[in-house]
Amino acid sequence: MTHAGVAVLDVLTVKGAMTQSALAGTVRVKAQTMGRTLVRLESHGHISRTCGLSDRRSHVVSITPAGSAALVEAHELEALVFSVVKVDPDILHRELLTLVRGLGGRDVSPVSTAIVAGGDGGF
Secondary structure, three states: OOHHHHHHHHHHHHHOOEEHHHHHHHHOOOHHHHHHHHHHHHHOOOEEEEEOOOOOOOEEEEEOHHHHHHHHHHHHHHHHHHHHHOOOHHHHHHHHHHHHHHHOOOOOOHHHHHHHHOOOOOO
């Protein structure tokens, strides 16, 4: 499961079923990007999509029991990785954002540079 898939399942778990466009807005991605993520989730049985009652062109997305189970497993795996690696998830998140921005030509922190170079960056 991709990070995007986990984010979608998290939102559906917290907020309940919603249209594909509302879900894209909540996760802050373009509708086309959301569509690709939903195709993957649906093919694995993690979500279901049904036509909206008021507008047949819209699709209402719901998490399935298989999606709920996959989400629990994803969170357990994440917790296991962080317990073994001893990395503060907030610091890792900030550094990953810096790294992604750096790959786009923006500033890169010394920790990100060390990670890219194969060092541990002080972790």
